[in-house]
Amino acid sequence: MDDIRRVRPEVEDFEAYSPGLTIDEIKARFGLDAVIKMASNENPLGTSPVVQKVLCDKAGLAFRYAQAGTPRLAAAIAGHHGLPAGRVVAGNGSDEIIDLLIRVKARPGRDNIIAFKPCFAMYRLQARLCGVEFRQAPLGPGFSFDPDALLALADENTAICFVTTPDNPSGYAPPVAVLERLARELPPQCLLVLDEAYMDFAEPQEAYSLLPRLEEFPRVAVLRTFSKMYGLAGLRLGYGLLPEWLADYCLRVKPPFSVNILAEEAGLAALRDDDFVRATREAVRRGREFLARELGALGCTVWPSQANFFIMDLPAGAALDAKGVFEALLARGIILRPLASYGLAASLRVSVGNEQENAALVRALAEVLA
Numbered sequence: 001m002d003d004i005r006r007v008r009p010e011v012e013d014f015e016a017y018s019p020g021l022t023i024d025e026i027k028a029r030f031g032l033d034a035v036i037k038m039a040s041n042e043n044p045l046g047t048s049p050v051v052q053k054v055l056c057d058k059a060g061l062a063f064r065y066a067q068a069g070t071p072r073l074a075a076a077i078a079g080h081h082g083l084p085a086g087r088v089v090a091g092n093g094s095d096e097i098i099d100l101l102i103r104v105k106a107r108p109g110r111d112n113i114i115a116f117k118p119c120f121a122m123y124r125l126q127a128r129l130c131g132v133e134f135r136q137a138p139l140g141p142g143f144s145f146d147p148d149a150l151l152a153l154a155d156e157n158t159a160i161c162f163v164t165t166p167d168n169p170s171g172y173a174p175p176v177a178v179l180e181r182l183a184r185e186l187p188p189q190c191l192l193v194l195d196e197a198y199m200d201f202a203e204p205q206e207a208y209s210l211l212p213r214l215e216e217f218p219r220v221a222v223l224r225t226f227s228k229m230y231g232l233a234g235l236r237l238g239y240g241l242l243p244e245w246l247a248d249y250c251l252r253v254k255p256p257f258s259v260n261i262l263a264e265e266a267g268l269a270a271l272r273d274d275d276f277v278r279a280t281r282e283a284v285r286r287g288r289e290f291l292a293r294e295l296g297a298l299g300c301t302v303w304p305s306q307a308n309f310f311i312m313d314l315p316a317g318a319a320l321d322a323k324g325v326f327e328a329l330l331a332r333g334i335i336l337r338p339l340a341s342y343g344l345a346a347s348l349r350v351s352v353g354n355e356q357e358n359a360a361l362v363r364a365l366a367e368v369l370a
Contacts, residue, residue, distance in 0.1 A: 032333045038351040039337040041309045043231035044283050048276035054269040061261050068256035073264045076271050086244040092258040094223045094238030099126050100250045106132040106159035114153040115162040118342040123162045143170035164195040169349045171305025173208040183217045192220045198307035200229035230270040235263040284308045287352035294362040309351045322348050328368045
């Protein structure tokens with residue numbers, strides 16, 4: 001190979017992320033006028049009208065650079081959670097914070113990172129890109145977490161332990177006692193990162209999250225996002241609540257303008273819009289209950305979830321497997337998430353939609369299963 005084409009060996013076997021067909025592509029392929037997307041765990045109510053107005057009002061600022069480190073947003077997030085602003089690092093989605101933590105905390109060729117399997121693909125991909133060993137422990141029955149299995153993977157070179165709660169793709173959230181145990185028993189150099197992208201939907205949160213007691217656990221970091229509850233997935237805004245020493249290191253190496261000025265304004269507005277949060281939480285609660293009842297009546301198994309999505313298994317003896325049902329629903333203009341990439345080829349993940357979308361899924365699935 002020519003020298004100019006030489007790249008890092010970690011990169012050579014990478015494959016680009018495949019997001020699937022867009023709504024417009026599905027419309028064109030199947031001749032549809034409308035498509036319902038229940039595959040990406042997006043907010044069923046869309047984006048808050050309050051935030052939309054702020055984005056329109058602030059659009060004229062798009063030519064300006066954002067303030068490096070987004071201190072106004074950091075202060076607002078800190079106030080929202082009752083923590084010092086020095087603990088907050090905002091990023092271009094929580095993906096950027098995951099990438100920062102791995103690059104700052106884990107030493108290539110020496111350290112390792114541990115997580116459950118399956119888990120969010122970003123942990124594995126970024127660890128691999130950074131030349132850091134990635135170890136995984138299997139989930140227990142019913143997608144439960146086995147802390148013993150995870151602790152058994154850790155050693156004196158374990159830099160980070162990632163735990164997603166509520167978990168993706170199952171929506172399972174472990175009791176807070178499990179997280180407390182991990183925080184206390186992981187090796188002293190290991191940072192426990194609790195990825196709480198969907199924690200806003202869990203009820204009651206104090207039963208599942210260490211965030212209200214973060215000051216008790218100096219080796220714990222929490223990740224949150226504006227993509228789900230706040231409906232800002234397209235603007236890419238997330239944040240980490242980190243030990244202050246680690247936040248300082250991350251801010252030193254983080255690109256200064258990775259959070260754009262409109263995302264920052266949207267985040268500030270979203271934190272003030274309590275009515276939209278309440279409406280979203282209620283819509284998800286009602287939708288989850290409706291879908292569990294109606295899909296269960298069709299013979300499907302709906303796994304319990306504390307998130308805005310859940311795993312669905314098809315009835316025993318169904319004529320179509322999960323892939324066939326996915327494709328049949330796609331032809332009817334409804335997108336679900338197949339889970340073969342998670343090692344769950346017999347299951348589908350369903351994002352809770354609005355009332356009309358949820359009802360349309362039930363009707364379409366009844367046709368497919370019939």
